[in-house]
Amino acid sequence: MARVVVDVMLKPEILDPQGQAVQRALPRLGFEGISDVRQGKRFELEVAGPLDEAALTRIREMAETFLANTVIEDFTVKVEDVDGAKAES
């Protein structure tokens, strides 16, 4: 089974109160040197059938019309290597 990740972030020009709140809290917690924080959404989709170009096109369409509101948000669609990607932590 393949996993597709859709990341949805507010457009750069749109206010991101959540990211701002995190950023402002960091120095108080003793973390310096982070000049900007943006907070968005990450969707992990498990695709049942084959992950061909047609399927990806449909997922992009889904991201565009449903997962993101493109008036305020940008999105990216990535196919994830399920075993490798979680290496870091």
Add this chain to the structure above:
Amino acid sequence: MARVVVDVMLKPEILDPQGQAVQRALPRLGFEGISDVRQGKRFELEVAGPLDEAALTRIREMAETFLANTVIEDFTVKVEDVDGAKAES
């Protein structure tokens, strides 16, 4: 300036009603073949100084104590190639 991405997802054993709501809505919108959806958070951190091992260690610590609540969430920390990563969309 370097960008570090922290992805925070609910642990697999924890019910994710947001992901479920998305999954349930998909067939109604005409998107079939997605067998599971999980929704999490994505943080994009802009790091002001050099992104060395020490900085990364501090960011991991920040993720562990602050960005994620490890009682319920897992996280991953990734350094992002700012130019390349947004290729897909």
Add this chain to the structure above:
Amino acid sequence: MSLDTVKHAAETPDAAQPWAELGLKQDEYERIREILDRRPTGAELAMYSVMWSEHCSYKSSKVHLKQFSEKAPKSEAMLVGIGENAGVVDVGQGYAVTFKVESHNHPSYIEPYQGAATGVGGIVRDILAMGARPVAVVDPLRFGAADHPDTKRVLPGVVAGIGGYGNCLGLPNIGGEVVFDPCYQGNPLVNAGCIGVMKHEDIHLAKASGPGNKVILYGARTGGDGIGGVSVLASETFDDSKPAKRPAVQVGDPFQEKLLIECTLEVFREDLVAGIQDLGGAGLSCATSELASAGSGGMRIELDTVPLRDASLSPEEILMSESQERMCAIVEPGKVDRFLEICEKWDVIATVIGEVTEGERLEIFWHGEQIVDVPPRSVAHEGPTYHRPYARPDWQDTLQADDAGRLPRPQTPEELREQVLRLVGSPNQASKAWITDQYDRFVQGNTVLAQPEDAGMVRIDEESNLGVAIATDGNGRYAKLDPYTGAQLALAEAYRNVAATGAKPLAVSDCLNFGSPEDPAVMWQFAEATRGLADACRQLGTPVTGGNVSLYNQTGETAIHPTPVVAVLGVIDDVTRRTPIAFAAEGQLLYLLGDTREEFGGSAWSQVVHDHLGGLPPAVDLDRERLLGEILISASRDGMIDAAHDLSDGGLIQAVVESCLRGGTGARLIVPDGLDAFTLLFSESAGRAVVAVPRSEEVRFNDMCGARGLPATRIGVVDGDAVEVQGEFSIPLTELRSVYEDAIPALLA
């Protein structure tokens, strides 16, 4: 692009300017040139274009709105009238209350959550700017058909946005409306109202006086939000052919607004503020020009000191930005340090961006170079005025001739019973709990009544139990049949709702939602509705204290029903005397107050059973409304009634079902002589209410109604666990409850 300074503008009189793209008409642009005696700079053009837009200048509506002042009844309660951020009313014991309703219709269609959220944020800042602590919000809403797929997108987003913002601010949501009608399909109405409370001496006004006083901008940083939004979003019809004009939507930050509220109240408490204005539509353009215009006239702003979220913004964009959660205060030099200290305490960014000056010009500088030099009145208060043509549409007669009285009526008790259940389970009549349960109605600990009561009520003094009540109403179907009467019915209903809780109606705010003013038929509806409302306000003695106009609510050529939404504010000396809607005690007698006629035009019955809209709306009798109100208030004060529910859409049966379900008790009704069951149950005659009278009070209550000439008819008794109409049908409460409560979740959950 190089900076377009005042000097440069004077030297290049013929430079082409994008006035048309900014929504100005040729003659408006010419007038700006005349006022300035040169071409405007880019920054000046930006300011004039937003401030002269329909949304900010009321250019199509103001000739009609004048009536609200001209016909205003004498009212001793009125402390601040139309023209300020919101009107202020004296409610006694040294307290003053300010309230207002505004629209955020177009943004809420594009981005339902943020559109609705920022609608709440905007109206709350208006109230705050008067010097008041905001104490409650209300949200009159209109959506397309309940079963339309797009309603499933818009409604949950709007409701979550109103809740998300209001809940996070700590403002109880105590009332509103939810109405479905296909006419709002592409154009939902998201109106939001707020009430604030202060002492008389705390009233603040939006004016900049005292040369040398500092201008402080505080709150959120300025970003590229909704640039041009005010002129374009609020004034243009949606039209897919012009996607380029679709500007960025504003995003709300309720946490920032909560800090802004606490911080502002603290600077008021320490008396640090000489004048104050919120930043809403048209952002800094509006705040600076209005403050200066209402004050002594002179102001100098260093625009490059404005804290930015996006460093690349041009001065024009900074002037037009509609970033939320910002306020602008005028502060004496000696008080600036303390002001900034309080802002710091609340983590609110505050910056001195300029000062009040001797002259009569608003001057704005960008890194030392002058980019604006205008008489502020010409921007803020002397915008264009249109006398738009209006004409009664030719279809109005046909519509009115299509009498709802001719529709087939139920023939058997079974049919009557079935139609009652259809009515109670129809989206417009069914319980809105699925929606209102998403709003915090308890926060602040002063909520005495909230949904589903007739009016929301909050206590404003813990010692004396002084309270205020508010109800909002508007029936677009009635107004479509007859806009003059429809507007009066909206007022009458809100007035009646307030009185039904035992509060005395004092003043009115309104939000007038209409189609395009460029359509003479729409303009006629607008003219009629404002005339009707102004006349009715005079007759009921409740002045309009402020409000809002939302035009261009239409999809293509098709306008929404004319939808004047009216909010009535009332006062109650002792909230322990409030009257709820619940029938709580078995054995109490049910009285119907007022006259019931065969009036079905625009009724819920005609919509639900026949999908029909035609004929005339119910007749208005404002003297009767006033008398009914007086009786309801006296009866509450003297403990003669234990429950009251006004009758409006859905008629008597709807009111009885609601009161029974609320109290968990049944009722047995008897059709009085001279009426048939159908008319008794479904007629929507105005000026009526149903009340529950304890047996011990029956004589006294009857005597009072008799002495004052209000028809009071005994129609039944609170009893059992079913709603029964003798000789017709009986419906168990359990059945009514599931039909009433499950309808909306079934459509939306």
Add this chain to the structure above:
Amino acid sequence: MTARVGVVTFPGTLDDRDTQRAVRVAGMEAVPLWHRDKDLKQVDAVVLPGGFSYGDYLRAGAISRFSPVMESIIEQAKAGMPVLGICNGFQVLTETHLLPGAMLRNNHLHFICRDQKLRVENADTAWTSSYESGQEISIPLKNIDGRYVAEERVLDELEAEGRVVVRYIGGGLGGYPLEERRNPNGSLRDIAGITNAAGNVVGLMPHPEHAVEPLVGTGRTDGLGFFTSILKKLVTA
């Protein structure tokens, strides 16, 4: 000397004034505490009230947990001072790990405001001794992040040690599937509130401070017991 109860205000706290009122209605002195001050002004007990501290951005309670006032409160709580966390306050207490588990988005994803029936399971804590064990009460519930979760092992431990303080037993009207009429948010084992092992730290999602006067709120006074409990404890101590 009257009992002094501190009520903390974080940026974005909403129910602080209501909580102060409830403390006064119960006959005690309410002492406002500010998030930036470490000084607890010698109060005898502390309430962390409801609201959206820091907008609940990131996670409910996640940012407030790191405030100076919390440093003192954590220290004092460990030393036995009674602490009550209501709604956002409960969320803060789980974030500090003074109480186990975590709070997540309601399973239906909506904010929910309603009169909520509860059963008092443990009437021996500092904050519930005015109730009888098994007593049913009804107080307002209002939140969007109210779903209590913890590992099975932790839940079993809470149950075994009698540390579930209040449990949801119904109350919502229509509009929700039957399961949600009982349990408003998907909280595991219907948990509405818990205590630490010592019984001095209690957290609950519903709002007792909105149910202390007959006139406002739900019109019931079922919540007053939380405040009279602590009064009883403090004056007899």
